[in-house]
Every structure is written in C-alpha cells, then in structure tokens.
Amino acid sequence: xxxxxxxxxxxxxxxxxxxxxxxxxxxxxxxxxxxxxxxxxxxxxxxxxxxxxxxxxxxxxxxxxxxxxxxxxxxxxxxxxxxxxxxxxxxxxxxxxxxxxxxxxxxxxxxxxxxxxxxxxxxxxxxxxxxxxxxxxxxxxxxxxxxxxxxxxxxxxxxxxxxxxxxxxxxxxxxxxxxxxxxxxxxxxxxxxxxxxxxxxxxxxxxxxxxxxxxxxxxxxxxxxxxxxxxxxxxxxxxxxxxxxxxxxxxxxxxxxxxxxxxxxxxxxxxxxxxxxxxxxxxxxxxxxxxxxxxxxxxxxxxxxxxxxxxxxxxxxxxxxxxxxxxxxxxxxxxxxxxxxxxxxxxxxxxxxxxxxxxxxxxxxxxxxxx
Numbered sequence: 001x002x003x004x005x006x007x008x009x010x011x012x013x014x015x016x017x018x019x020x021x022x023x024x025x026x027x028x029x030x031x032x033x034x035x036x037x038x039x040x041x042x043x044x045x046x047x048x049x050x051x052x053x054x055x056x057x058x059x060x061x062x063x064x065x066x067x068x069x070x071x072x073x074x075x076x077x078x079x080x081x082x083x084x085x086x087x088x089x090x091x092x093x094x095x096x097x098x099x100x101x102x103x104x105x106x107x108x109x110x111x112x113x114x115x116x117x118x119x120x121x122x123x124x125x126x127x128x129x130x131x132x133x134x135x136x137x138x139x140x141x142x143x144x145x146x147x148x149x150x151x152x153x154x155x156x157x158x159x160x161x162x163x164x165x166x167x168x169x170x171x172x173x174x175x176x177x178x179x180x181x182x183x184x185x186x187x188x189x190x191x192x193x194x195x196x197x198x199x200x201x202x203x204x205x206x207x208x209x210x211x212x213x214x215x216x217x218x219x220x221x222x223x224x225x226x227x228x229x230x231x232x233x234x235x236x237x238x239x240x241x242x243x244x245x246x247x248x249x250x251x252x253x254x255x256x257x258x259x260x261x262x263x264x265x266x267x268x269x270x271x272x273x274x275x276x277x278x279x280x281x282x283x284x285x286x287x288x289x290x291x292x293x294x295x296x297x298x299x300x301x302x303x304x305x306x307x308x309x310x311x312x313x314x315x316x317x318x319x320x321x322x323x324x325x326x327x328x329x330x331x332x333x334x335x336x337x338x339x340x341x342x343x344x345x346x347x348x349x350x351x352x353x354x355x356x357x358x359x360x361x362x363x364x365x366x367x368x369x370x371x
Contacts, residue, residue, distance in 0.1 A: 009229045011076070016110030017061065017231070018073050019082060023107055024053035026098050027086060028342055035070045038062050040129065042273065044305035048360065050126045051312050051367045052341045057120035060129040061238065062231070082106055118198075119235040122242035127271065127313070131262060132241045137165035138261045139190075140209060140216070145169055146186050147211025149179075159210040172260065182257055189258045193244055201240040204233060271313040279306035280314065288321070304357045311364040323361045327354065331362035 021034045029049060036046045040060030050059045077083045082103030086096045099107070111117070123129065141160040148156045158166060173179045194202050210216040219237070223230040245262050252259035268277035282292045289307065293300040310317050334349050335341060343359050350359075 006223075006227075006229070010231055011073075012110075013114060013229045013231045014069075014073050015076055016107075016114055016116075017058070018070075018077065019103065019107040020111050020116065021055060021058040022083065022097070023099070023104075024055065025049070025096075026083075027096055028053075028340060029096060030094050031074055031097055034058075035065070035067070038070075039065050044308050047126060048308055048312065048364060052363060056126055056129070057116070057123035059123075059126045060132070062234070063133075077103070080106075114232065114235070116235075119239040122239060122246050128242050128245060129238075131245050132238060134162075134165065135245055135261055136241055137162045138168050139258075141165050141169050142172070142182065142186065142261075143190070144210045145173065146182055149173075150183055151212045153212065159216065185257055189255050193247060193255060193258060194240070197240055197243060198236075201236050204236055205240050208237075269314070272309060275302075276306040276309045279303055280310050280317070283310070283317070304360075307357070308360045308364050311361050312367070315365075319361055319365065323358045323365075327358060328362040328365065331359050332366045335363060335366075 017038070018034060021037060022031070025033055033046070033049055036043065037050055037055055037058050038061050040063045050056060074083075078085070080103075081100055083097050083099055084103075086098050137160045141158055141162075144156070144159050148154055160166065173182065194205060197205075204222060207222060208216045208219075217225075219230050219233055223233055226233070248255050248259045248262045268274075268281050272280060278296070279292055282295070287295070289300060289303045292298075293303045296303070307319070307322065311319055331346065331350065331354070334346050338345055338349065340346065341363055343356055346359050347354060347356065
C-alpha cells in the first residue's frame with residue numbers, strides 16, 4: 001500500500017467512525033459533541049451524552065485526535081452530502097445537524113465493512129475506556145521488567161515513562177514472594193488471557209510488548225507491515241485490551257496476578273472520577289451540595305456535575321433530596337414524549353421551578369436504569 005492509498009484508507013475509517021458516532025446525536029447535539037466523545041473529554045456533559053446515547057465504544061477512542069483533523073472529517077461528510085446542517089432554533093440554541101438518506105445508508109455500510117460490531121462489543125460502560133491506558137502501561141512495563149529480571153539484566157531503560165505505572169510495578173516487585181510469583185506465572189497467565197482473542201488481535205498485542213531480545217513495534221510500524229490503516233489497528237488494540245480487562249474483572253480468581261492490573265483499591269470509589277468520588281464520600285456523611293462546594297472550594301456547578309456522574313454510575317445513591325420521584329418520572333416522560341434529550345426543549349415543557357440539574361439527574365438515572 002503506497003502512502004496515498006494508506007492516507008485514503010485512514011480517512012475512510014475516520015469518516016466511518018465519525019458518522020456512526022454522530023448518528024444518535026443528530027438533531028440533538030452539536031458536531032463538536034461527537035469530537036469531545038472521541039477525544040474522551042472529562043466534562044460531565046460529555047460523560048452524560050455517552051450514557052444517554054449509548055456511545056461507550058466511541059469514548060476516548062482517539063484521545064489525541066487533533067481538532068484540525070476532525071474539521072477535515074466534518075468537511076468531507078458535508079461535501080459528500082451525508083450530513084446536513086440544521087440552524088439553531090432559538091437565541092439559546094446551538095446549531096446541530098441531520099443525516100441524509102445516503103448518509104444513513106453509508107454509515108450502516110461502513111459499520112459492517114469495518115466490523116464495528118466485533119471491535120465495539122466489550123464497551124458497555126464509559127469507565128472501561130478510561131481503564132485501557134493505565135492497564136496497558138502497567139502490563140507493558142511489567143512484561144519488560146520480568147523479562148529482564150529472568151535474564152538477570154536490570155540495566156534497561158523502561159519502555160513506559162508513565163510515573164504511576166512505574167510506581168505500581170515497583171511496588172508489586174518490592175515483595176520477594178510476590179516478585180517470584182510474577183517471574184514464574186506472568187507468561188502463563190498472559191497466554192491464557194489472550195488465547196481466546198482473534199489471532200490477528202493476539203499478534204497485535206504481543207508484537208508491541210518489549211523484553212529481552214524484542215523491542216516492541218509501534219502502531220505505525222505494524223500498520224506498515226500489515227498494509228492497513230493505523231486507526232483500524234487502534235480499534236482492534238482497544239478491543240483486545242477492553243476484552244482483557246472484562247475477563248480479569250469477572251474471573252480474577254483465575255488470574256491472581258494479572259487481575260492486580262485492574263484493581264484500584266486506593267480509590268474512594270472506582271466507579272467514579274477521583275473528584276466525584278470525594279464529593280460522593282461527603283454526600284454520604286450528610287453534606288449538601290452547597291456545603292460541599294464551600295468546603296472543597298469549588299463552584300457549585302462543579303459539584304452538580306459530580307451529582308450527575310454519581311447518578312449515572314452509583315444506582316444505590318438516593319437522590320430524592322435533589323429530585324423527588326414524581327418529578328423524575330415527569331421529566332423522563334416529557335423526554336420520551338418529545339423524543340429528545342435536549343435539556344432546554346424538555347425544560348420548556350415543565351414548570352418554571354424545575355432546574356437543569358433536576359433534568360440532568362432524571363435523565364442520568366433513567367439511562368442508568370435502562371442498562
């Protein structure tokens with residue numbers, strides 16, 4: 001594959017991803033909403049959109065996606081006539097977009113062409129995407145370190161520069177008994193973990209690992225060898241790691257060492273971002289959002305973002321202090337009747353005293369309950 005064909009395939013794949021990420025957002029959100037999801041933006045609105053529209057596979061898919069590349073993709077979609085602009089409907093509205101019939105057909109065709117149903121299968125919640133990078137950093141460095149230890153050569157340059165990953169590996173290997181277990185059992189657990197994966201995915205994961213006698217290949221090098229799109233390989237890479245994480249979480253007793261890679265015992269609540277977990281801990285002591293904002297020296301709107309995240313990820317949280325059950329039911333029914341999740345459109349149909357926070361909480365909990 002020459003460079004021109006390679007660039008064309010890369011563009012084709014990115015257009016396919018963008019189109020299918022945009023599908024549920026049409027007439028509801030701006031084009032930038034899809035970009036923020038693909039980049040993995042931490043803003044609570046982005047996280048809520050991921051839940052509301054079941055866009056888990058797309059979250060953090062391309063965390064380093066340059067904005068100028070995104071704008072080229074969007075321009076291509078408009079020029080092809082697959083998406084069409086929709087003007088803002090009011091002074092407080094933002095312009096959105098819709099799909100043409102050919103755009104809908106093309107999105108479906110590309111979804112099948114690139115086997116998105118396979119590569120997206122493990123992504124059933126947004127926090128899985130957030131686990132991938134730290135999981136890979138820990139695993140990659142542990143494999144390299146154990147390989148060097150087994151050869152008696154500790155004078156190596158770590159392939160992973162991430163400090164948290166380095167500290168984690170160092171802590172694991174500081175205990176003699178645990179260190180011996182890693183040296184003796186790592187290869188066996190890793191082969192068993194990856195054996196069920198597609199052969200091409202296995203090779204993709206293994207060839208990127210480094211150790212004695214092997215320097216891991218970059219994604220670009222693998223793409224050149226396989227004559228395929230780098231972004232398409234990234235989908236397979238994410239799939240392999242996400243499937244591995246799911247297995248380790250579900251079958252930790254079968255993988256006593258590798259399951260440690262996905263354990264976050266230091267976190268207050270592993271379901272939440274660190275800041276939201278702190279807010280949740282304070283909620284459980286009886287603090288309200290005003291008090292939490294004051295004590296944490298944060299804006300109250302930030303604490304409200306945390307409440308929505310808690311509603312999304314912690315079904316046991318009783319949020320009736322902020323949202324009575326009857327009002328929650330009314331908000332959800334209004335959203336379903338209007339067939340929209342746009343906050344302003346929903347609010348216009350409700351009593352003036354209903355707040356945006358209450359609407360966000362109702363939609364978050366309804367979405368959470370539907371999973």
